[in-house]
Amino acid sequence: MCIRAASGGFALLLGSLAPINGFYSFVPFSRKLLEECCDPGQLFAMTKMNSPMGKNLWFDGEFLYSVTIDNATYSLFPQATPFQLPLKKCSVVGNGGILKKSGCGKQIDQADFVMRCNLPPLSSEYSRDVGSKTQLVTANPSIIQKRFQNLLWSRKAFVDSVKVYNHSYIYMPAFSMRTGTGPSLRVYYTLQDFGARQSVLFANPTFLRDIGRFWKGKGIHAKRLSTGLFLVSAALGLCEEVTIYGFWPFSVDLRGSFISHHYYDNVLPDSGFHAMPEEFLQL
Template sequence: MLPDLFCSAVHSCCVCITWFLLAGRSTAWPTIQWVQRLSSGFQPSSSLQGDQPSIKTSLFTDMPIRSCAVVGSGGILRNSCCGAEIDQADYIFRCNLAPMNYSDDIGTKTNLVTANPSLMIERYSSLMERRKPFMDMIKTYEPAPVLMAAFSFASISDLSFRTYYTLEDFGAKQTVIFYNPIYLANIELYWKNKGLVVRRLSSGLMVVSTALEICDEVTLYGFWPFAEDTDGNPIPHHYYNDRPPKPGVHSMPSEFFLYSQMYSKGILKLKVGKCF
């Protein structure tokens, strides 16, 4: 059972305004070493122990934000006509660089977008070959920064920094920003203490947690992990394709149950139908 004072409880646990992003050159590496001591599974690459990029430390300067939309990529968004409603939000989070060519259903505006390094591996050859196709895609989110969990696993740290420097090399109007691993550890512990048992938190739940902390009103779109809509009609896995997610990585039904609990308590809004 979620507490009635859920939002303030998240704030007391995670303090987004302070811990959300890594600090700059002087403190980034000590922070990573601190997390390494907490988790024996994290072993940062030796290539990261040299010069670090100067990383933005503050993102949400005017809090609270009145209304926020968190846009997932569930097939429930296909033909939803929710684009205009999403674009009316004061701050719009998007997940995992989902294509922006469905504006009637998903809107056109973005304030922050997350990026899973697996996308760079699968679609853009880990940015080791031609990088222009990746840059053409990233521009569809301008001027929103790209948020990555660079230090969750050693295997993604180098790729996350490569993404950072790719945008810098091309003179992009955006930048890559990195989650503070302490912040992510706090979020994971918080939800674990609330009874959520998952192998790994999804990027969607990460940004939902942030939105609940900084926004007066949070509405979720595209968070629907089922193969049929609310009327029993079949829908694709994603609004842009029918490729199923990798099995065993995230427990999306468990997370959706959590969202439905919060919806029943009036903590957030959960859009799973059409917008009119």
Template sequence: MRGHNMKKTLLVLLGTSLLLFVLTVWLSIGESAHYRPGTVTSTFGLVKPEVNFIVTSQSNYTTSPVNNSYCRDVQDRLLTVSLKKRYSEDYYIQTVNDLQNCTWHKRPEERSKFRLDLSSCCNGVKNFIVSQNNTSVGINITYEVESKKRILITEEIYRMLPKSQPFDGTPFKQCAVVGNGGILANSGCGVEIDQSDFVFRCNLPPTSGNVSVDVGNKTNLVTVNPSIISQKYRKLNKVKNVFLKYVSNYGNSLLLLPAFSYSSNTAISFEVHRVLEKNQAKQKAVFFHPNYLKNLAKFWKGKGVRAYRLSTGLMITSAAMELCEEVILYGFWPFSKDLEGKPISHHYYDNMLPKPGFHAMPKEFYQVLQLHHKGVLRLQIGKCEKR
């Protein structure tokens, strides 16, 4: 009886072992039809999940290029970032490096959608600049920043204003918005910038001499910070020849001043207008419309950009998005290091830092990154290709 039980037990064990062996073989065959899950380190220094693909037969074997998967990961990170958090410079630089490895594509539908949103909010085509067709004699304009202060539009002020928005030929086909970031130094972007149909610049930056190789010298509109004029030309009439010689570097450009942003800017802005007109200069002084800037601030605030005031670069970029079919940004780089982590100056011409807390530069920059990735505009970082 005992021998019979032992024999029965051995048969059960042998049967179980055989079953396990068959199951193991079956699983190994099934597993070979898949790419085993794990991690893969890309050539860009990131670790990301490997995509699993099922291989059924050679005829219907399909895969997505690794680059597509990688760029989708970049997109997911861009769209899920919380602008309420603070990120390090290295985080932003890594993100830009990631984007550099993804082919940029213009997306007209995304571009039209964003342009429509901007137009509904701000209507820069009609309201970007104070003109006689959007302002009347005898009205009071409220300052952009000093909302409790107003200025009466007298006959004299009214005569300073252009009859309409001074942008003949809009929408321009391709526009360059040139920031002053140190990333422009040694970029060789000058020729590419000068080939644009319309070139925007910020705060009277140097464009003549050796720097023109990197930044070009064509200028159609340049913003003027009154504080810069006050520092260099404290009494404009006494040094008007020096001032006129400097602005002559900008050709037949428009000098855009914030006369109606702060009351302290008004007198010097009007003085620039008078000096240019009296001396029959090729350049013309025009003024930001405060209502346009207020509406623009609300627009970007709704997207998470909260600051005391928007940067001039974002203001001009926003206007360019309405005035131009294609927009390329150069020199937009608010960081102290380049893409390789090497120290660079704040501007391509000096290292003067902005007032802390005045602008939300990293948040603005992230908005630009998102627009770049969506194909709404193109952000040029680093060296330009020789053509």
């Protein structure tokens, strides 16, 4: 059984090992405040409309570094956000071990738009718990560097690995840190060169910076927000209904049983970089 914890129009899917009566209560987001501070509908991704040629673009992860958008960079952006907004029903899927044996896959895939984090595995052994549908998936440049050798020698392996996401957008922070620009651009050109079904959207550093400030004002103190919280924040501004799954930053489930960090492995995050328990409490 996929257990739902909900408050108001916003739902948090925890996953489960056994039925639990009642709901887990929490303080819901103020969608209006988020839209006022960060405007996800307009600023979620780099577009020709919000990032014209000649604009000075400040990196959100390196506060003293900027680039000027030239013709080559401008040509990589879509004219506008390539979704018909507002999106209707959205699933935002984290990678938490709480999803193992949850049976949430069917419910996840019933959404009109499914967002996933950091190129997770979606093979058949996981589909019952995490689904198989994807419209947008994030890709941290560090994954490209470590798993695919910066796409210097592993271009086909990368293209083959993302086929599981079908016709989806790969969302990358090309303009957050200088070290991420090269890998992000190589993903764009690799998919284009191979005629892949996936395409790249570049995260707007203005949006990422504003979201970070918003949550800092809510008491989250970390070097950087997790990908999951960025994505949930975006979804609340893009979608009429948001349900999130697999965000559970603890080593035990609701019944006190040990669970792995991810549904596919137990590799732990850098505890000094993100503040996932703080983020969870805000949700």
